[in-house]
Amino acid sequence: MGIYLDNAATTAQKPAVVAEAMTEILTGEYGNPSRGAHGYSLAGYRVAESARNQVKQLFKADRRYEVAFTNNATVALNEVLKGLIQTGDHIITTSWEHNSVLRPLYQLEAQGASFDVVASEAVTGRLNYQEFTEKIRPETKAVICNHASNVTGNLLDLEWVKDFCEAHELYLIIDASQTAGVVPIDLSDGKIAAVCFTGHKSLYGPQGTGGVCVRKDLSLEPVITGGDGMQSFSKVQPKELPTLLEAGTLNIPGLAGLAASIQWLREKEARPALGEYFYQELQKIDGLTIYGDFNLPRVDVFSMNIKDAESAIVSDLLWEEFQIATRPGYHCAPLMHEALGTADRGTVRLSFSSFTTKAEVDTVLAALQNLALR
Numbered sequence: 001m002g003i004y005l006d007n008a009a010t011t012a013q014k015p016a017v018v019a020e021a022m023t024e025i026l027t028g029e030y031g032n033p034s035r036g037a038h039g040y041s042l043a044g045y046r047v048a049e050s051a052r053n054q055v056k057q058l059f060k061a062d063r064r065y066e067v068a069f070t071n072n073a074t075v076a077l078n079e080v081l082k083g084l085i086q087t088g089d090h091i092i093t094t095s096w097e098h099n100s101v102l103r104p105l106y107q108l109e110a111q112g113a114s115f116d117v118v119a120s121e122a123v124t125g126r127l128n129y130q131e132f133t134e135k136i137r138p139e140t141k142a143v144i145c146n147h148a149s150n151v152t153g154n155l156l157d158l159e160w161v162k163d164f165c166e167a168h169e170l171y172l173i174i175d176a177s178q179t180a181g182v183v184p185i186d187l188s189d190g191k192i193a194a195v196c197f198t199g200h201k202s203l204y205g206p207q208g209t210g211g212v213c214v215r216k217d218l219s220l221e222p223v224i225t226g227g228d229g230m231q232s233f234s235k236v237q238p239k240e241l242p243t244l245l246e247a248g249t250l251n252i253p254g255l256a257g258l259a260a261s262i263q264w265l266r267e268k269e270a271r272p273a274l275g276e277y278f279y280q281e282l283q284k285i286d287g288l289t290i291y292g293d294f295n296l297p298r299v300d301v302f303s304m305n306i307k308d309a310e311s312a313i314v315s316d317l318l319w320e321e322f323q324i325a326t327r328p329g330y331h332c333a334p335l336m337h338e339a340l341g342t343a344d345r346g347t348v349r350l351s352f353s354s355f356t357t358k359a360e361v362d363t364v365l366a367a368l369q370n371l372a373l374r
């Protein structure tokens with residue numbers, strides 16, 4: 001169809017094992033996990049447990065952690081934030097956050113909690129880490145941070161934030177939507193309270209999958225309540241994980257696909273670093289503004305503008321004339337655009353995956369050069 005460079009929204013190309021694993025569920029006879037003692041239900045249960053184990057291995061999560069599955073990172077972030085934060089609590093977050101963090105925080109604020117935002121610099125988007133300390137209050141309970149900006153691709157200094165949270169006894173919640181599967185996340189030191197992830201981006205699983213790997217000592221109120229198949233006479237959601245966060249039937253075909261994609265990721269060879277090559281070549285094109293800090297670690301997500309053109313127009317031209325799929329606009333991260341100075345026109349975002357080839361990158365560079373000359 002063309003060249004797909006909107007992988008930060010979802011990876012459109014998946015490893016073949018994903019469809020194979022999902023087909024096996026849909027053509028086999030898999031029942032509803034924990035909804036019966038018969039073989040069909042047990043078969044469904046085993047699929048979910050296998051996916052849980054894949055996630056635990058990916059994040060090096062030991063017995064202190066449990067994995068709960070949701071539809072996506074958005075639901076996981078809502079469950080953790082709204083389950084943890086109560087009236088009077090204070091949270092520190094950053095200007096890198098996606099609306100799946102910001103909107104729950106605005107809702108919590110309306111209910112009597114409060115939050116402060118660590119600012120970032122124009123054009124580079126670099127976070128001012130000193131502000132984490134300045135924002136602390138006696139009632140600060142948690143820090144929630146995006147592990148990699150979905151606008152600039154820059155990585156959070158996770159070790160710094162982990163030590164900061166440990167020193168100040170704050171719960172650390174990480175939004176790993178852009179990093180799970182592509183940047184190692186190691187929970188073995190126990191310093192992260194919860195990692196929220198989505199299955200359909202850099203984990204290469206199907207849409208409609210995601211979840212949270214959560215430390216069991218985190219006391220969460222259930223946000224979504226309903227059937228768990230076990231304690232039917234209880235008026236409240238069971239407190240045990242993962243049931244606390246998994247009311248309703250799980251997406252077993254999706255989880256089979258997710259388990260297969262994580263296993264594939266864990267076994268596959270490292271891919272050539274196309275991002276560095278792309279950036280070097282981009283700098284040779286006059287008229288581009290490229291946002292982000294290219295001296296700091298990053299994932300292959302690039303935001304740019306061409307001269308003073310609207311990002312939507314550039315993205316449309318890339319699709320209509322060159323069949324290159326990119327994403328214009330604000331990428332659900334309004335505070336980042338205010339910081340970058342792009343709140344008026346957004347940015348054109350190009351994001352790579354394991355399936356992106358050097359030949360595709362060269363075609364994209366030629367297309368950008370073509371547009372920049374107009």
Ligand SMILES: Cc1ncc(COP(=O)(O)O)c(C=O)c1O
Pocket residue numbers: 008009072073074075098100146148149150175177178198199210332
């Ligand atoms: C940084 C970040 N957080 C959260 C999300 C939400 O992911 P999902 O739509 O899968 O819930 C996204 C997706 O765009 C994202 O980039």
